[in-house]
Amino acid sequence: MTNKPPSRPEFSRRAFLKGASAVAAGSAVGHEIAAATQPESGATVFGTELHTIELTVNGKPKQVKVETRTTLLDALREGADLTGTKKVCDRGACGGCTVMLDGETVNSCMTLAFDAVGSKITTIEGLGTPDNLHPMQKAFVECDALQCGFCTPGMIVSATACVQKRGKPSLDQIKADMSGNICRCGTYTRVFEAIQKVGGQKVEGR
């Protein structure tokens, strides 16, 4: 791993940080970084060293240090100390790392942290707390919808997105929406039950 200064002169960390704070100030979602940075020749280039970026996680701004190659998953777990989101396959092939990006589920292992700047990120930590469980978490407990629990954070994020999107989803819709989350312990039928139980309720996330 190298940590050498950027080889391209157009990169400016200061400008980037300014861009990040523009995000915090609530400017229009989209291209804040590019807009707030002075592009010298039609592009902004970020070098191979560490950068401080700001992510909006569960409604709060979080400054994290990342490389350009850092995935959103690693930025959350190692940079923001939010270890609820699990790293399992690291290849988009299990759903264990599922988070919401502007309300849509994504594999955080296949998303660069840089690509999440300016988006609203919702992780399992944004849904409930141990003292005040989210309705979906409560339903998972009540339906005994987990065994080892490793897939559960991703399952609950996908399940919440399903109910947010569909209101009262049918079993087929639940199956379709949950088809990106693998459970090695085979808890699927209870997961479906839990979601049906919550279907029709209002399920907010931060």
Added chain:
Amino acid sequence: MRPFQLVRPDNLAEASRRAKGDKSLIKAGGIDVLDRLKERLENPEKLVNILDLKTDLSDIARDGATLRIGALSTLAQLANAGELEKSEWHAIRDAAGKTATPQVRNRATAGGNLLQLTRCWYRRSSSLGCAHGGDGPDCLAQTGENRYHAVMGGIDCFRVHPSNLAPALIALDASVRVRNDKDERTLTMLELYPEEPYADEAEHTLVSGEILTEILVPAQPAGSRSAYRDSREKESFDWPTTSAAVRMSIDSGKITDARICLGAVAPNPVFVPDAAALLIGKAPSDELFAKVAAKAYEGAEPLEKNQYKVRLGQATLIDTLEAAAAR
């Protein structure tokens, strides 16, 4: 992933300029790119992030009779697009909706889907050198573990083309707009892939630095309906083992026009006009569809472990023909 510079271009011309050369790699949704970088199949110095140009390139809209699909539209957008509910274009919706998982579809782009690298496990391994990757003399699949490999069209490399969208777009006679820093050109979907898919050639015909900007789907003949179907070992998470896309027009009970494309069975999507021609002037029937499927796979030469694909591919095509006829 090895460290890289992340280039965020302000516009397409700049993106193209920065993407030129073998030290750069374009990234759209990044689903395929991140996998390749994590496996260290490639170690680019620069990653050119065209996802930043999303607002310009993510519309799905009608332009007169043509449907324009921005290259950065996601598969989820395509799977839910109201415009595609129309039966003539439905194959696109079918294909996008069956791809991967909801999470992947929320990120993966249409352009990236057409240009993704083969899933051949030899090509996608950084420790096994094969002719297609340029690190070895032979196609390791030809004599190796080849249950998912080509049953036709292989010359010296027996990879298969993994894209769901490609066969659907070929069946619909679509084309793609491509640009570099100065010029634009249009390629038919068939021209996007090499005529002769040799091992030492790229899997698509874009020149270094060229960016696919949009997909153009023309109006289909009157009475057209289309469908895409595939076979998979798992209903989600997996690439198809065989696939097919069909467009046909039916007038007074008779098929008046048809296009068929097969996927996942050859290094390229396989357009089969001879098989489609058998449909013309006939009424849809089980017998006719079986004949068409046999014709589509005529001359197939499976490898040692993928013989199942010929029968399965025919069944998939029959399924697709039935689905299109029923729309």
